[in-house]
Amino acid sequence: MTTPSLASLHGNRACAAGAIAAGCRFFAGYPITPSSEIAEQMSRALPRADGVFIQMEDEISSLAAVIGASLGGVKAMTATSGPGFSLMQENLGYAAMTEVPCVIVNVMRGGPSTGMPTRPSQSDIMQARWGTHGDHPVIVVAPASVQEIYDETIRAFNLAEEFRTPVIVLYDEVIAHLLESVVLPQRDTVPTMTRKWASGEETTFLPYAATEDGVPVMARPGDGHRVHVTGLTHTPDGFPTQRPDLAAKATQRPLDKIELNRDRIERNETFDTEDAEIVIVAIGIVARAARRALQELRSAGLRVGLFRPVTLWPFPEDALREAAAKARCVLVPEMNAGQLALEVERIVGPKRVARLNRIDGEPITPNDIVRRVREIAA
Amino acid sequence: MNDILEAPFDVRDYLRLEMMPHFMCPGCGHGIALRCLLWAVHELGIDKDKLAIVCGIGCSGRVGAYIDANTYHTTHGRPLAFATGLKLARPDLTVVVITGDGDCLAIGGNHLIHACRRNLDLTCLMLNNEVYAMTGGQVSPTTAIDRLTTTTPHGNAEPTFDACRLADAAGASFVGREVTRQAPALKNVIKAGLAHEGFSFIEVMSDCTEIYGRKNDLGESPEMIMSQKSDMRPEAFGNVADEPFRANRLRAGIIAQNDRPEYGSVYRQRAAAEQAKAKAKS
Numbered sequence: 151m152t153t154p155s156l157a158s159l160h161g162n163r164a165c166a167a168g169a170i171a172a173g174c175r176f177f178a179g180y181p182i183t184p185s186s187e188i189a190e191q192m193s194r195a196l197p198r199a200d201g202v203f204i205q206m207e208d209e210i211s212s213l214a215a216v217i218g219a220s221l222g223g224v225k226a227m228t229a230t231s232g233p234g235f236s237l238m239q240e241n242l243g244y245a246a247m248t249e250v251p252c253v254i255v256n257v258m259r260g261g262p263s264t265g266m267p268t269r270p271s272q273s274d275i276m277q278a279r280w281g282t283h284g285d286h287p288v289i290v291v292a293p294a295s296v297q298e299i300y301d302e303t304i305r306a307f308n309l310a311e312e313f314r315t316p317v318i319v320l321y322d323e324v325i326a327h328l329l330e331s332v333v334l335p336q337r338d339t340v341p342t343m344t345r346k347w348a349s350g351e352e353t354t355f356l357p358y359a360a361t362e363d364g365v366p367v368m369a370r371p372g373d374g375h376r377v378h379v380t381g382l383t384h385t386p387d388g389f390p391t392q393r394p395d396l397a398a399k400a401t402q403r404p405l406d407k408i409e410l411n412r413d414r415i416e417r418n419e420t421f422d423t424e425d426a427e428i429v430i431v432a433i434g435i436v437a438r439a440a441r442r443a444l445q446e447l448r449s450a451g452l453r454v455g456l457f458r459p460v461t462l463w464p465f466p467e468d469a470l471r472e473a474a475a476k477a478r479c480v481l482v483p484e485m486n487a488g489q490l491a492l493e494v495e496r497i498v499g500p501k502r503v504a505r506l507n508r509i510d511g512e513p514i515t516p517n518d519i520v521r522r523v524r525e526i527a528a
Numbered sequence: 529m530n531d532i533l534e535a536p537f538d539v540r541d542y543l544r545l546e547m548m549p550h551f552m553c554p555g556c557g558h559g560i561a562l563r564c565l566l567w568a569v570h571e572l573g574i575d576k577d578k579l580a581i582v583c584g585i586g587c588s589g590r591v592g593a594y595i596d597a598n599t600y601h602t603t604h605g606r607p608l609a610f611a612t613g614l615k616l617a618r619p620d621l622t623v624v625v626i627t628g629d630g631d632c633l634a635i636g637g638n639h640l641i642h643a644c645r646r647n648l649d650l651t652c653l654m655l656n657n658e659v660y661a662m663t664g665g666q667v668s669p670t671t672a673i674d675r676l677t678t679t680t681p682h683g684n685a686e687p688t689f690d691a692c693r694l695a696d697a698a699g700a701s702f703v704g705r706e707v708t709r710q711a712p713a714l715k716n717v718i719k720a721g722l723a724h725e726g727f728s729f730i731e732v733m734s735d736c737t738e739i740y741g742r743k744n745d746l747g748e749s750p751e752m753i754m755s756q757k758s759d760m761r762p763e764a765f766g767n768v769a770d771e772p773f774r775a776n777r778l779r780a781g782i783i784a785q786n787d788r789p790e791y792g793s794v795y796r797q798r799a800a801a802e803q804a805k806a807k808a809k810s
Contacts (some may be wrong), residue, residue, distance in 0.1 A: 176617050197799035198806055202616045207642040211609030214602065218582070218613025221600060222621070226613070244603050371598035371614075371621055372578050378544075378593050380601035389547070389593065 154335045161299045161326040162229075165255055165319065166191035168303030169227055171340045174253070175201035176226035178215035180208055180234060183267040184323040185257040188229035209234035213241040213254065220250045221379065223347075223370040225307055229255035232274055233264060235281070242316055243282035244381045249358070249366060249404060251310035251345055253303070255319045257326045258434075260511045269511030270323035272434060273486035278318050279463045285401055287408040289415055290318040290463040292433040296330035302460065308343040309415060313407055314365050320462060322485065324435035324513050350374030358400075359386040364407030408464060416469065417460040422448065423473040426455030428523055430481045431470065431494050433459060436514045440483065443519035452527055467497045474498050479526050481506060483514050533573045542566040542576065544596050551590060555737030555749030557708035561655050562591050564711055564732075565624065568719035580621045582611040584636060586662045587736075588628035588655040605636030608643040611650050619792050622722065625652040630660045633669040633689050643727055644698035648791040651721045651728040654691055657736035665739040676743050691731045696784045701726035703784040707733040709753040713781070720782055726790045733778075 159167065166188050169177075177192040179185075193203040202219070206212040212228045219226040230238060235256045245252050258274045260266030274281075278290045289309050293302040299321060306317040346365070348355055350373035357377040358366050366386075369375035382390035383397050391397055408415065421444060423429055430440045437458040447454045457473045459466050474480050480498050482491040483506035495503045506522045508514050532541045543566070552558050569579060576597050583592035585604035592599040598621070602610045607625045615623045632640050632654045643650065659677060660666040667677040667684050670691065674683040696703045702724040706714040714732065721728035735741065735752040746752050 176613065178613060197795075197802045200799070200803075202795065202799075204612070204616060206609065206612070207638050210606060211612070211639050211642075214606045214609035215613030215616070217602075218600075218610035218615075219617035220613075221610075222614045222618035224617040226617070240603055241606065371580055371618065374577060376576060376597050376599070378599045378601065380593070381603060382601065 154333050157332050157334055158329060159296055159300075159332050160187070160329045161296045161321065162187035162257065163191055164296045164300040164332050165229070165303050166195060167334065168300040169253070169307065170195050170199055171334075171337060172225065172304040172307035173342050173344075174225045174227050174307060175199060176216065176219035176224045177201070177228065178204045178206050178212040178219070178226070179228045179230065180206055180212050182209075182231045182234045184259055184326050185229045185231045185255060188255060209237035210240060213238045213245070213252070216252050217241060217245050217248075217250050220252050221371070225251070225311070227253040227255065227307075229257070231257050231259045231267070232261045235274060235277065239282040243284060243286055245316040246282065246286040246288060246404065247284075247381050248379050249314040250316075251314050252316050253306045253310055253319060254316060255303070258320065258322045266511045268323070270435065270513050271485050271511070272322055272436065273489065273509075274320065275462065275484070275486065275489040276492070278320050285405060287315055287404045288318065288463055289313065289315060289408065289461070290320050291417075291460060292320050292462040293325065293460070294434050294437045294458065295325065296328055297332050298460070299325065300332050300334070304340060304342070308341065311343040311345045312365070313411065313415070314345055314368065315404070315408065322434045322513075348373065348375055356386040357388045358384060360403055360407075363411060364403055412464055415461055415464060416466040418466040418469045419458045419460060420469075420473050421456040423455030423457060425453050426477050427453045428455070428479045428481055428526060429474045429477040430454065430456045430483065430519065430523075431459070431490065432456065432483050433462060433490065436483050436485060439514050439516045440519055442516035443523065446516065446520055447523055452523065454523055465493050465497070470494070470497050474502070478502065479504055481522060481526065483507075483519055483522065485509070485514060533570065537567050537570045539563050539566055542569065542596055543594055547594050550594055552587070553736075553738040555735070555741070556587070557657065557732070557734030557749070557753065558587060558591055558655055560708040560711055561653065561714070561732045561734055562594065564715040565626075565653060565718055566595065567715045568722055571715075571719055572722055574622050574722070578621050580611075580614055580623045581626060582607045582614065582623060583626045584628065584631035586628040586631050586660065587657065588626055588631060591626050591655070605631050605634070606639060607631070608636060608639040608650070608652060612643065612646070612648055615648055615650055616792060616795070619649075619796070623650050624722070625650055627652060627654050629654065629656045629658060629670040629691070630668045633691060633694070640695070641698040644695050644700040644729065646791045647699060647701050647727045647788050649725055649727070651718070651730070653718065653730050653732055655732050655734045656691065657734045657740065659736050659740040661736045661739045665743060675740075677740070690778070692729070692779070692783050695729035699788070700729040700784070701786050701788045702728035702782070704728070704782045705731040705733065705778065705780050707753060707756045707780065708735065709756065717782060724785065726788060
């Protein structure tokens with residue numbers, strides 16, 4: 151392949167293709183609708199790429215195996231949906247605490263509990279941020295097209311490696327099963343990152359000491375540093391501590407490594423926000439509906455814009471503040487009872503925020519948005 | 529490294545001495561289990577750099593931190609799942625799981641049976657002290673009937689698991705059991721398990737003197753481990769199930785061993801065949 155190729159893929163297939171392109175060589179997962187095609191595709195692709203696929207006994211062990219593989223030095227991922235994502239929260243916290251790079255795909259379906267397995271939803275927005283216990287860092291990306299699933303899966307691996315943290319790729323069932331054209335770049339032009347490895351030659355090595363950007367250098371088993379990894383609060387040497395001053399530092403640094411590097415993590419897209427009186431904030435398929443609605447509303451003379459966070463967490467808050475600076479209303483359409491709206495209210499203040507929610511298992515349509523904007527404009 | 533292997537076994541060569549004193553209670557059997565593991569590692573000439581110890585949560589979970597190797601203190605009940613990912617990604621490592629009766633049989637029970645079934649080349653040491661000791665002495669799946677624990681104040685009414693029978697039934701290709709009282713025998717079982725290609729399950733009958741023994745008036749550590757010993761029918765003496773040495777509860781030594789195909793090598797063979805097929809096509 152010397153030039154980029156064009157393929158017709160559905161979202162889950164593009165996710166698997168992106169993972170392979172990013173250098174993922176280990177997948178552990180458990181079947182769950184509507185994400186199973188990712189596992190199926192990886193089970194075919196990985197053996198051919200010198201990688202390993204394994205179907206584990208549940209989602210808890212799936213993420214555990216992923217972390218185990220990543221500790222061994224291999225880029226690793228899993229994919230699931232709401233109920234499985236709930237089971238993964240335990241080891242998601244472990245990966246955040248021990249700073250093990252890994253990628254978790256959550257294809258959102260209707261909840262709570264078993265909910266509506268084949269129906270789309272966006273009701274895991276807050277779980278993706280706060281699902282595991284304790285003060286933990288996390289990065290979540292929220293693609294809105296099949297192309298973007300491919301691109302953002304690659305970026306998710308790169309962010310995981312660069313910041314040594316779990317990265318969640320969060321999208322809804324609609325784009326998971328949407329068939330679209332995707333430009334697949336030539337393999338060697340895909341930008342890939344690899345975590346900083348210790349050479350094994352260092353005379354003193356602290357596995358959890360911060361480097362300049364706050365991200366520690368990792369020791370690969372077999373390379374000479376025999377380190378200890380624990381989910382207990384630990385000092386830079388990797389061993390547990392309960393000393394208040396050391397515990398505070400140990401908990402703060404992983405939070406800082408995300409917070410202080412927001413400019414390298416955040417990504418967003420704006421449409422027609424410069425003069426907008428009403429700014430819509432949406433992710434995933436709802437952002438697609440909003441773009442369509444925008445065309446209609448603009449041609450009717452309404453000054454409406456769209457702000458779409460591509461990095462969902464940390465939320466690109468400065469960018470939203472700027473995009474919504476002149477707006478009298480910020481409308482948040484989302485396929486849940488109101489989650490993204492909470493973050494938008496925090497950023498722009500609650501008085502300007504209007505909501506549009508659907509929790510019936512149907513996607514929000516352009517018409518839903520047009521109607522709501524007209525209500526607000528009237 | 530080679531100097532260590534050529535010298536007679538000195539446990540200090542395999543410990544993180546800066547971590548001493550260790551946190552285990554006086555009389556706890558876990559230290560003997562640790563020593564026997566390291567003894568076996570030494571006799572087999574396993575390179576510390578290539579040794580990975582994966583632990584769960586509980587007293588058994590804390591044992592790994594003292595070992596001068598690649599040590600992973602994971603989540604409760606999940607060390608076998610972490611080890612599965614690590615071993616599949618890095619077949620060059622010797623991966624040993626240290627777990628406890630609660631970690632392995634209660635919260636981790638599902639992972640145990642599937643690890644046995646899968647037969648990946650892991651060695652699992654389950655340190656059985658019959659109690660949740662780290663959390664203050666609650667009942668576990670191996671707590672004997674009628675025993676007092678902080679959550680069975682009127683005596684335990686639940687039957688126990690025989691972990692070795694469970695592992696055997698689930699397909700483990702190596703199953704062994706030994707008491708801490710017989711350190712050389714324990715070392716030998718661990719050594720055989722480490723050398724075995726496939727999933728090795730070894731139950732170490734440990735003792736919790738401080739929390740479990742005291743509560744049940746089982747005496748000091750020597751008395752506890754002597755009574756454990758008398759509860760065993762050592763296979764090492766050539767006894768088989770239908771010809772018992774003593775009519776006691778548990779079998780010891782190597783209980784089951786077979787040469788079922790090891791999962792990692794089977795997977796790699798299939799992957800290689802798949803790659804060859806793809807190459808022939810292109």
